Amino acid sequence: MTSEPAYNKPLPTPSAVSQPFWDAAREHRLVYQRCRSCGTRVFYPRDVCPGPECFGVGTLEWVDSTGKGWVYSYTISYQPAHPGFADDVPYVLAIVELDEGWRMNTNIVNCDHDSIEIGARVEVVWDDVTPEFTLPKFQLAG
């Protein structure tokens, strides 16, 4: 048994709709939803399609992302918003746009903060934070 301190940051509280995302993440697969009726790519997970002309219900299917994308925007946070992040400041909070055209919130890790810029290419890296949850984070693509 390890004596690592318990993970003290917020964890996801999956719903029936979002659970497949976290199940895939545990297997280190980044997934998003795509509408089989109109092709719209969807994130965050839901069970109706937000496509502009689509009224699809139950038409969204999970598909694998390449895990590659670019930094849409980011900030270096100097003030922890949750006690669990107190030892991490400054840390990078980012919006990454995946190459399939959908965006998510994440952290940019494993780099000098000065080397990040908007438009920089990034790739997913996996952080197995607890036995149940693995978080998709991103690093600058080599």
Add this chain to the structure above:
Amino acid sequence: MDDSLRGAAAIVGIGELKPERTRPGRDAMSLLAEAAYLAIQDSGLTKADIDGMIVDPELAVGSGGGYAARMAEYMGIYPTWATGCDAQGAAGVAMALQAAAYVNAGLARYVLCGMGAAIDPAMRRRPPAGGRTETATTEFQAPFGPTVAANGWYAMIAKRYEALYGATVEKRAKVSVDFRYNANHNPMAIFHDTPITADDVVNSRIVADPLHLLECVMPCAGGCAFVVARADVAQSMPHKPAYILGGGLGILRGNLTHVGEITVSPVGRGAKKAFSMAGYGPPDVQVMEIYDSFTITVMCELEESGFCRKGEAADWIQAHDLTFEGDKPMNTHGGQLSYGQASTAGGCAQVTEAVRQIRRDGGEHQVPGPTDLVYVTGSGGAFSQQSAMLLGSEATL
């Protein structure tokens, strides 16, 4: 003239509490009630006259619903129409527009609108124990480091704005400095006694890169309320009415990440509606009360509202004097940055300040030039939903 609300209703009474860092022992209901009592008295009305009410869902947190009725009972007011207005920081303007519709539809004669915000942790309502508090979207935000209030979201807007248009803190600072000057002339402002310079802004610590501390609002406790009546009713009331000439909302997203270009603030659609309903354009505006959660918020709203082109707000701000004595008087009470932001009551206080300027009751911070036409905005979430409204004196009808 048409089926619009142009000039059909007016704000006839205002009330607000001075924002304070904390108000120990006071909860949101009591702070709203105190502001509401001031607004009703300012209108020259009694509690029994108030037959319509619009309140903020902040009161609903942990309550299990029914908050408008409970707020009414709490104050001993028994209206025939009471609803909420779930527009976050856009609610001050949104409530005024909603009330204008109510009084003209005959649902009520005098509509009380308002919100209160507690900051004493002991007095903040908690969600029910064991209740599911996360939404479908926060599930994908919180694990990566929730941001302090909205700082992180607006920092990402500012970061991208810098990358696209190149306006850094040196240019944004003037927003904070000019508003602070206004606050220094408003005894109700939380930063009344503290002048700042551009260097102070630039040298204040970075909260979330690129936003510095003096570019961010400080959460306060307070309350704000106003009363709306139909225009013909308003004419025989004690104060000079502030007529609602036009308004609208732009609703774009629930949270910043997933939809649209994040440096485009959604106020544009509301502004277009406000100006077309009122029959005025941006050059006609004499005073602006622009929702200022952060410096960057003001810049994007000015662009989308049509006061300058996209990417030019920083230069526009340098070229104008935004103080109450200046050529483009803006956030004449100090703005939320320097007056204080009591949660959604912060946006409401920009509505009541607009009314004060139209009445020419601004005292030491009264704009010396004409104040017949005032443009007010509200902003909720992280560029999620924004509101725009034109208020005017009788001369603008």
